[in-house]
Amino acid sequence: MSSKNGQIKEFNRIRVLPLVLFYFALLYGILKTVFYVLSLVNKGEITMAGSTFGTLFKISTWGESHGEGIGVVVDGCPAGIPIDEDYIQSFLDRRKPGQSEFTTMRNEADKVKIMSGVFERKTTGTPISLQILNTSQISKDYSNIMDVYRPGHADFGFESKFGIRDYRGGGRSSGRETAARVAAGAIAIKMLSYLGVEFTTYVKSVGEIEIDYSKFDKDEIMRNKLYMPDKEAAEKAGRYLESLIEAKDSSGAVVELKCTGLPVGLGEPVFEKLDARLAEAIFSIGAVKGFEIGDGFKAAASKGSENNDPFRIKDGKVVKETNHSGGILGGISDGGDLVLRAAFKPTPSIYQKQHTVNNKGEEVDIEIKGRHDPIVAPRAVVVVEAMTALVIADLLLQNCTSKMDNVLKIYSCN
Numbered sequence: 001m002s003s004k005n006g007q008i009k010e011f012n013r014i015r016v017l018p019l020v021l022f023y024f025a026l027l028y029g030i031l032k033t034v035f036y037v038l039s040l041v042n043k044g045e046i047t048m049a050g051s052t053f054g055t056l057f058k059i060s061t062w063g064e065s066h067g068e069g070i071g072v073v074v075d076g077c078p079a080g081i082p083i084d085e086d087y088i089q090s091f092l093d094r095r096k097p098g099q100s101e102f103t104t105m106r107n108e109a110d111k112v113k114i115m116s117g118v119f120e121r122k123t124t125g126t127p128i129s130l131q132i133l134n135t136s137q138i139s140k141d142y143s144n145i146m147d148v149y150r151p152g153h154a155d156f157g158f159e160s161k162f163g164i165r166d167y168r169g170g171g172r173s174s175g176r177e178t179a180a181r182v183a184a185g186a187i188a189i190k191m192l193s194y195l196g197v198e199f200t201t202y203v204k205s206v207g208e209i210e211i212d213y214s215k216f217d218k219d220e221i222m223r224n225k226l227y228m229p230d231k232e233a234a235e236k237a238g239r240y241l242e243s244l245i246e247a248k249d250s251s252g253a254v255v256e257l258k259c260t261g262l263p264v265g266l267g268e269p270v271f272e273k274l275d276a277r278l279a280e281a282i283f284s285i286g287a288v289k290g291f292e293i294g295d296g297f298k299a300a301a302s303k304g305s306e307n308n309d310p311f312r313i314k315d316g317k318v319v320k321e322t323n324h325s326g327g328i329l330g331g332i333s334d335g336g337d338l339v340l341r342a343a344f345k346p347t348p349s350i351y352q353k354q355h356t357v358n359n360k361g362e363e364v365d366i367e368i369k370g371r372h373d374p375i376v377a378p379r380a381v382v383v384v385e386a387m388t389a390l391v392i393a394d395l396l397l398q399n400c401t402s403k404m405d406n407v408l409k410i411y412s413c414n
């Protein structure tokens with residue numbers, strides 16, 4: 001009997017041993033993977049929280065709406081670009097709050113300070129750090145949404161994901177974060193200006209009110225409060241917005257961007273196509289719900305014979321007769337003007353009483369306080385421009401190594 005028990009124990013040991021070895025190998029594998037990922041994070045090859053954008057011309061933004069301030073580190077910017085605070089400020093002023101009755105009354109100067117990477121008003125090729133202090137936070141306005149999820153805003157998602165939420169002004173989900181992108185984008189725009197790349201960005205429509213292209217006046221964009229290139233449309237849209245403010249409501253809008261002078265060949269097939277990178281950049285802006293290049297959604301109702309842009313030779317160069325493609329074919333810039341559009345939803349924080357839930361699982365009504373934009377798009381015009389410029393600057397640098405000829409040119413070998 002006892003020898004039978006001994007045999008059973010021996011048998012069990014033989015059966016258990018491979019299982020123990022298997023779990024040991026599994027644990028070893030998991031630990032090895034974790035340490036490998038952590039080492040990549042340390043080396044900066046993986047970023048954890050999605051605050052870094054770009055491959056060679058790289059930006060990392062930081063800061064929250066009601067924290068000490070916000071800012072950006074721009075890494076990979078070539079040396080020798082003339083930059084100073086006044087220049088960057090001119091872009092930030094297009095985005096800053098309190099510009100008119102159609103923007104939030106939060107009174108931020110959005111004053112930028114260059115902390116590093118610029119010497120004698122020129123970029124030095126080292127990381128450029130830009131800081132914008134918050135000076136007009138009124139955090140108590142947000143105490144009534146501390147444990148309540150605003151409909152249409154990021155509160156529920158942030159709290160579910162992180163288990164903690166900076167409710168003051170929306171924290172990192174606030175439109176305020178985009179000031180940092182604008183500051184970085186200003187540097188990219190300066191760099192691109194040396195190649196003759198220029199941007200015209202404006203509000204194309206507010207609600208149902210559209211600009212009339214026959215009345216397009218580029219100078220008008222900076223003259224009216226809504227950054228629209230058609231004076232009449234801007235006035236009409238202004239009246240519409242006044243009625244919405246009265247009704248404690250908000251409006252959606254479309255921002256359109258045209259970029260001229262783009263060199264042919266920007267965009268890296270297949271996952272870093274110019275249109276794919278632009279879509280990512282534009283969709284990373286809060287409240288963007290639609291994106292189009294060229295004819296965009298209209299192309300789906302078109303015929304091939306209508307949509308194709310015929311090629312011609314002009315002054316020895318390949319040109320297109322039309323530009324339905326919006327300047328991109330096969331994910332690569334085709335020499336035509338880049339044309340894109342971003343659809344912005346209406347500002348989610350409206351002052352009407354709304355039904356929602358709180359983090360105790362109760363249904364409640366809220367009346368949002370704080371200072372909010374009745375429309376996001378006018379302040380986002382320069383954000384769309386900045387994000388587009390950052391993508392182009394990045395792909396421009398990447399394109400330098402696309403063929404041996406370019407490498408030889410860089411090192412003056414021919």
Ligand SMILES: Cc1cc2nc3c(=O)[nH]c(=O)nc-3n(C[C@H](O)[C@H](O)[C@H](O)COP(=O)(O)O)c2cc1C
Nearest residue numbers: 153154173174175286287348349372373376379380
């Ligand atoms: C420039 C800018 C200003 C914004 N201002 C406000 C605002 O005053 N109030 C608000 O509720 N949302 C504002 N938003 C939109 C929110 O950030 C956005 O709707 C929110 O993070 C939820 O994300 P989603 O709309 O992309 O889903 C603004 C966005 C931008 C880009």
